[in-house]
Amino acid sequence: MSLYLGLDSSTQTLTGVVLEVAGPRRQIVYQRSLTFDRDFPSYGTHNGVLPHTDPLVATSPPILWAEALDRFMHILATESGLDLKGLRAISGAAQQHGSVYLNAAAGARLGNLDVGRPLVDQVRDMLSRADAPVWMDSSTTDECAEITVAVGGDESLARLTGSRAFERFTGPQIRKFYARDPQGYADTDRIHLVSSFLASLLVGRHAPIDYGDGAGMNLMDLTRRQWSDLALRATAPDLAHKLPDLCASSAVIGRLAPYWLERYGLPQAKVVAWTGDNPSSLIGVGLIQPRRIAISLGTSDTVFGYLSEPRIDPSGTNHVFGAPTGDFMALVCFKNGSLARERVRDAYGLDWNGFSRALRNTAPGNGGAIMLPWFDPEITPPVQTPAVHRYGLDAADAAANVRGVVEAQMMTTAIHSAWMGQGVEAIHATGGAARNRDILQVMADVHNADVHRCDVHESAALGAALRAFHGDQTDGGRQVSWNAVVAGVAEPAAGSRVRPVPENVARYADLKRVYAACEAHALGFGPDPTPLTGGG
Numbered sequence: 001m002s003l004y005l006g007l008d009s010s011t012q013t014l015t016g017v018v019l020e021v022a023g024p025r026r027q028i029v030y031q032r033s034l035t036f037d038r039d040f041p042s043y044g045t046h047n048g049v050l051p052h053t054d055p056l057v058a059t060s061p062p063i064l065w066a067e068a069l070d071r072f073m074h075i076l077a078t079e080s081g082l083d084l085k086g087l088r089a090i091s092g093a094a095q096q097h098g099s100v101y102l103n104a105a106a107g108a109r110l111g112n113l114d115v116g117r118p119l120v121d122q123v124r125d126m127l128s129r130a131d132a133p134v135w136m137d138s139s140t141t142d143e144c145a146e147i148t149v150a151v152g153g154d155e156s157l158a159r160l161t162g163s164r165a166f167e168r169f170t171g172p173q174i175r176k177f178y179a180r181d182p183q184g185y186a187d188t189d190r191i192h193l194v195s196s197f198l199a200s201l202l203v204g205r206h207a208p209i210d211y212g213d214g215a216g217m218n219l220m221d222l223t224r225r226q227w228s229d230l231a232l233r234a235t236a237p238d239l240a241h242k243l244p245d246l247c248a249s250s251a252v253i254g255r256l257a258p259y260w261l262e263r264y265g266l267p268q269a270k271v272v273a274w275t276g277d278n279p280s281s282l283i284g285v286g287l288i289q290p291r292r293i294a295i296s297l298g299t300s301d302t303v304f305g306y307l308s309e310p311r312i313d314p315s316g317t318n319h320v321f322g323a324p325t326g327d328f329m330a331l332v333c334f335k336n337g338s339l340a341r342e343r344v345r346d347a348y349g350l351d352w353n354g355f356s357r358a359l360r361n362t363a364p365g366n367g368g369a370i371m372l373p374w375f376d377p378e379i380t381p382p383v384q385t386p387a388v389h390r391y392g393l394d395a396a397d398a399a400a401n402v403r404g405v406v407e408a409q410m411m412t413t414a415i416h417s418a419w420m421g422q423g424v425e426a427i428h429a430t431g432g433a434a435r436n437r438d439i440l441q442v443m444a445d446v447h448n449a450d451v452h453r454c455d456v457h458e459s460a461a462l463g464a465a466l467r468a469f470h471g472d473q474t475d476g477g478r479q480v481s482w483n484a485v486v487a488g489v490a491e492p493a494a495g496s497r498v499r500p501v502p503e504n505v506a507r508y509a510d511l512k513r514v515y516a517a518c519e520a521h522a523l524g525f526g527p528d529p530t531p532l533t534g535g536g
């Protein structure tokens, strides 16, 4: 009997999933989440992010992630009841794009972690920058423009790295740090992603960045799978010396460092490269066939799907990342996801049951009313100044606003992922809000596709456990297909299928055009659409 641990350090939580493999039988035997705000209150985070006066800035403390990892291992060792001698491999996933800045002493400290001191105290001494910019940051518009010009325009950068410049991407964030704090930049010896930072703590040395998460930086040549000199030069001086190596997502990058063995009695398990939460979720929702896409309703809402080749979206809204299978994946990210749903829920004093009831008690199409729920600066479409727009929608009507936010989110995912959705037959829904069937009904109707809910809502952690299994097998010389890896585990929950209702599908086909007109108007390049909406 072998155990495989998958971790996911997301925006708000650290989750671990343990997969047991006994012959052909595979099952999840343990799952546990730590919530950053609640379980680590001394850091003062709100939804995992530090408070800032500038709404465009979003950073988190890397030492919080290290402390959470340490506490998780303690809980696993003392409370799970599992016989951890069977733990063969660990892998992980993390929120993408965020960067952690380590000083020149970090390498030696990583290699010599003191079993008598909590990890958090030791990591504090490794940092050249106390906070880490995370994916919710939108403050690097100038840096994006500078990098884009230096690389030869949006399209050149997208062809080279898989995405045009985006504010949250690591390259623009590094450029901002270099410009604002040149001394801090000079004192930085190594810049990690959240994923490679946490992997480094497990193996006790600087871990490589995998091709999946590396593609979220505007720094990696996507087809050559190596750092791009051109992009690095456009970003900051001497960057080549500060970046870790790159590696395949399935590579075994080392074994658990002595700290974990001595402190928690864990075996010398293999560590498989960590990746981004979205690439890991691709495996965790079993999405390795074409004609299916996934929609993750986590802190961010994301739409993603498997690609056999790096196809760039002409509108420039999407990203191409490396997939854990060695192929590619397309992704579109929306910042106003779960937190926007919560803002509407809380504004009307509802809980999730009340929120669902409001959806059930209102008619699909909302009488033509439209909300644009840009509570925070939005990634897709790009919106720097947050504002909630209502067209024909009465702000005092709680139920209509609940329907308004959910319909808007589903319509924007459909409109902005249309280029990758040709022939989509089914959607795999995951993330915290996927447990809400009423939201999934709107998804099915707007996308005109069957929606299957994934049982383990923590698909990124499950994907990591499955990747740990896959990495262990291939490292041991046993070839195992990805279909075999996901079969029977990363599959939609039985009986979870939500089918589209034809008359709602027809209504949303019209409403999507109205939504697009409202979006164009709010962004300042279309006429007033009020005559088309419920208010007209």
Ligand code: ADP
Residues within 6 Å of the ligand: 010, 011, 012, 013, 297, 298, 299, 300, 338, 339, 341, 342, 352, 430, 431, 432, 433, 434, 435, 436
């Ligand atoms: P992340 O992995 O990005 O930290 P999760 O995928 O765990 O986030 O999703 C967390 C979110 O799930 C919460 O912010 C909450 O808004 C949402 N959520 C939880 N339960 C429900 C529900 N019943 N209906 C809608 N949303 C929900």
Ligand code: XUL
Residues within 6 Å of the ligand: 010, 011, 094, 095, 096, 097, 135, 168, 216, 276, 277, 278, 298, 299, 300, 302, 331, 333
């Ligand atoms: C993807 C993105 C988010 C983060 C947080 O590009 O920015 O989905 O990975 O989960």
